[in-house]
Amino acid sequence: MGLTGQILLPGPAATGPCLALTAPISFWGGVDPRSGRIIDQRHPQCGLGVAGTVLALPGTIGSSSASAVLLELVHAGKAPAAILMDAPDAILLLGLVVAREMGWPTPPALRLAAADQAPLAGHMLTIAADGTITLND
Amino acid sequence: MLELTPQQRAIAAGTDGAAMALRIVAEAARLMGAPRLIPVASAHIDGALYHGDSGTLFAERLVKGGARVAVRATLNVGALAPAGCAAIRLPPHERDMAARMMRAYEAMGCEPSWTCAPYQAGHRPARGSDVAWGESNAVVFCNSVLGARTNRYGDFLDIACAIAGVAPDYGLHRPENRVATLLIDASGLSRSLRASDVFYPVLGTLLGRSAGTSIAVIEGLQGYTTEDRLKALGAASASAGGVGLFHVAGVTPEAPDAATALGGLPPRETLILTPAIVQQALAGLSTAGRTERIDAVAVGSPHLSLAEIDEIEHRLAGRRLAAPLYANTGRHVLKPLEAQGRRAALEQAGVVFVVDTCVVVTPILPEIAGAVLMTNSGKFAHYAPGTTGYAVTYGSLGECVESAVAGRLVREERAWV
Numbered sequence: 041m042g043l044t045g046q047i048l049l050p051g052p053a054a055t056g057p058c059l060a061l062t063a064p065i066s067f068w069g070g071v072d073p074r075s076g077r078i079i080d081q082r083h084p085q086c087g088l089g090v091a092g093t094v095l096a097l098p099g100t101i102g103s104s105s106a107s108a109v110l111l112e113l114v115h116a117g118k119a120p121a122a123i124l125m126d127a128p129d130a131i132l133l134l135g136l137v138v139a140r141e142m143g144w145p146t147p148p149a150l151r152l153a154a155a156d157q158a159p160l161a162g163h164m165l166t167i168a169a170d171g172t173i174t175l176n177d
Numbered sequence: 178m179l180e181l182t183p184q185q186r187a188i189a190a191g192t193d194g195a196a197m198a199l200r201i202v203a204e205a206a207r208l209m210g211a212p213r214l215i216p217v218a219s220a221h222i223d224g225a226l227y228h229g230d231s232g233t234l235f236a237e238r239l240v241k242g243g244a245r246v247a248v249r250a251t252l253n254v255g256a257l258a259p260a261g262c263a264a265i266r267l268p269p270h271e272r273d274m275a276a277r278m279m280r281a282y283e284a285m286g287c288e289p290s291w292t293c294a295p296y297q298a299g300h301r302p303a304r305g306s307d308v309a310w311g312e313s314n315a316v317v318f319c320n321s322v323l324g325a326r327t328n329r330y331g332d333f334l335d336i337a338c339a340i341a342g343v344a345p346d347y348g349l350h351r352p353e354n355r356v357a358t359l360l361i362d363a364s365g366l367s368r369s370l371r372a373s374d375v376f377y378p379v380l381g382t383l384l385g386r387s388a389g390t391s392i393a394v395i396e397g398l399q400g401y402t403t404e405d406r407l408k409a410l411g412a413a414s415a416s417a418g419g420v421g422l423f424h425v426a427g428v429t430p431e432a433p434d435a436a437t438a439l440g441g442l443p444p445r446e447t448l449i450l451t452p453a454i455v456q457q458a459l460a461g462l463s464t465a466g467r468t469e470r471i472d473a474v475a476v477g478s479p480h481l482s483l484a485e486i487d488e489i490e491h492r493l494a495g496r497r498l499a500a501p502l503y504a505n506t507g508r509h510v511l512k513p514l515e516a517q518g519r520r521a522a523l524e525q526a527g528v529v530f531v532v533d534t535c536v537v538v539t540p541i542l543p544e545i546a547g548a549v550l551m552t553n554s555g556k557f558a559h560y561a562p563g564t565t566g567y568a569v570t571y572g573s574l575g576e577c578v579e580s581a582v583a584g585r586l587v588r589e590e591r592a593w594v
Contacts, residue, residue: 108331
């Protein structure tokens with residue numbers, strides 16, 4: 041399957057199970073910054089953890105503190121292994137930009153259309169440094 | 178492609194706090210496809226709220242690098258309250274890191290406003306001016322009600338823009354991107370509904386859900402809106418969706434009428450509000466189900482204005498509360514209340530002031546199994562279940578006060594049509 045995401049923020053090659061959200065999420069109030077668990081009780085994936093996953097985001101909503109939550113996830117070692125997003129979101133991705141400025145290891149962020157994200161759900165994925173996405177199972 | 182000026186390139190190549198700030202702004206610009214950076218007149222900083230140690234370390238790195246804000250910068254809520262207000266249950270390490278963070282932002286020259294309603298605390302940018310504001314409700318108010326231009330600046334980018342004095346030129350900074358494509362028609366709803374405060378967070382929820390990040394113009398509210406209603410509408414829309422700007426025909430500055438707000442084009446989409454649609458959105462704001470239980474009442478997201486405190490005081494009429502009423506507001510409101518000798522009387526009645534912060538951003542509400550929070554705020558209704566563990570019952574301010582007095586849910590007779 042020849043799928044390539046457009047690199048929004050580069051990072052090292054990453055492997056993880058794909059957690060493909062089925063609804064947009066607000067990181068602040070929606071994801072616990074300490075554990076990486078989804079805590080928005082109205083979200084279909086409430087209760088699942090984002091740490092170590094290839095997190096596929098069909099959309100992002102809500103608070104402008106999303107970047108702080110993502111930075112804290114990086115600092116706490118609970119960040120996703122990679123992030124796939126339908127459209128670049130400066131609020132969320134700033135968390136990764138700042139992590140890099142702080143000299144902390146940052147996961148890559150790639151742009152991938154929501155329609156291309158959905159079929160990846162549950163598969164073990166490897167994201168290469170050039171943005172190539174391969175299924176390992 | 179982003180073009181930096183030679184001067185900006187020279188700053189970004191440095192190693193100090195100003196260099197780090199400019200690199201962050203430039204990286205945001207690159208991500209969003211902005212061709213250049215533009216000067217901003219002011220900033221509102223949401224980044225001083227403690228979410229974990231990382232944010233404190235970032236702010237202290239900037240301070241250590243000698244960074245100072247280049248423009249007026251007000252501060253959004255922090256995680257701590259001044260002495261005498263609601264007790265905050267942060268453990269010692271977190272309390273220390275939150276205090277360090279707040280000090281770091283003040284050390285960079287930010288104003289200690291500590292409110293999510295800076296626009297009611299004397300920070301009102303001129304119509305048409307470019308600013309860099311964070312905090313979703315402040316952003317939507319700034320764009321929609323004041324007619325100043327800002328994108329939704331996230332934590333870190335807000336302070337970076339304030340230090341650099343510039344912001345990426347894209348999105349809502351550009352007039353062509355401020356045109357509505359969605360028409361929401363509220364004119365078929367009853368006058369009494371449109372004239373009630375309790376309608377506006379419900380409308381905001383509908384706006385957030387239907388608009389997402391696109392821009393709507395709402396028809397049929399002329400003569401019904403107040404600044405506090407627009408504040409409630411915007412806050413609910415920005416928590417239910419990604420709304421950064423809305424227009425209200427005949428009310429907000431860029432919408433003398435719906436056609437102007439739509440840029441003279443027919444709307445791409447039209448939503449005609451019916452009582453059934455409103456009823457459904459109303460139901461979605463409550464998560465507690467059919468129960469009379471109320472453990473606490475929280476009002477003031479966004480922070481209460483003095484006018485809203487006046488109304489609480491008026492409705493209380495000297496009675497004592499059976500359930501605590503958490504009144505979230507800023508020091509710009511508490512100060513005149515104290516000067517007028519009104520704070521103590523409200524506190525004796527059972528009002529708990531939450532100042533400089535609010536009940537959904539820091540642990541204030543006691544941990545009680547199966548607890549229910551009543552609120553008149555669409556934003557609290559949206560976030561409280563996830564951040565406080567309380568289930569939510571949504572109602573009007575009158576219902577909130579009466580329920581706090583009774584210690585159980587009290588409903589007013591109201592037709593949602």
